[in-house]
Amino acid sequence: MTRLFSSTLLCAILFSSGNAFAAYNASAGKAVYDASCASCHKAGIMGAPKLGDKAAWAPRIAQKIDVLVSHSDKGYRGKKGMMPAKGGNAKLTTAQVGNAVAYMVAQSK
Numbered sequence: 001m002t003r004l005f006s007s008t009l010l011c012a013i014l015f016s017s018g019n020a021f022a023a024y025n026a027s028a029g030k031a032v033y034d035a036s037c038a039s040c041h042k043a044g045i046m047g048a049p050k051l052g053d054k055a056a057w058a059p060r061i062a063q064k065i066d067v068l069v070s071h072s073d074k075g076y077r078g079k080k081g082m083m084p085a086k087g088g089n090a091k092l093t094t095a096q097v098g099n100a101v102a103y104m105v106a107q108s109k
């Protein structure tokens, strides 16, 4: 019941927020990043934009956060390489991926 309530609440926050960025929680995203994203994004493996590399992130951050989250959630192929859906961890929810993106963006601007 509590669980149902919190997911309903989370959906309400996600869909009602005018500022999409506020819907994602960067501090909660750190653990997701460490577990599923750092393997490529820490050192910039396979063309991945490196965490903290402002020059690499600036044009990406200039896209809407929703685009970044959608690319990370569904995967995409860009000019630098291939970003696997959910970083290859199919168990992640879109909200968890969004939190990880918020963390990465916060560390890289």
Ligand code: HEC
Pocket: 032, 033, 036, 037, 038, 039, 040, 041, 045, 046, 047, 048, 049, 060, 063, 067, 068, 069, 071, 072, 076, 077, 078, 079, 080, 081, 082, 083, 084, 086, 087, 088, 092, 097, 100, 101, 104
């Ligand atoms: C297997 C390596 C790999 C893993 C693991 C990985 N990424 Fe990526 N990611 C990439 C590469 C390569 C790109 C650059 C693709 C391009 O733009 O050419 C990228 C790009 C991105 C971008 C920029 C998207 C854009 O539109 O510019 C974001 C955000 C991102 N990754 C988030 C994540 C998150 C969040 C995770 C963990 C859930 C993750 N990545 C895990 C390889 C990886």
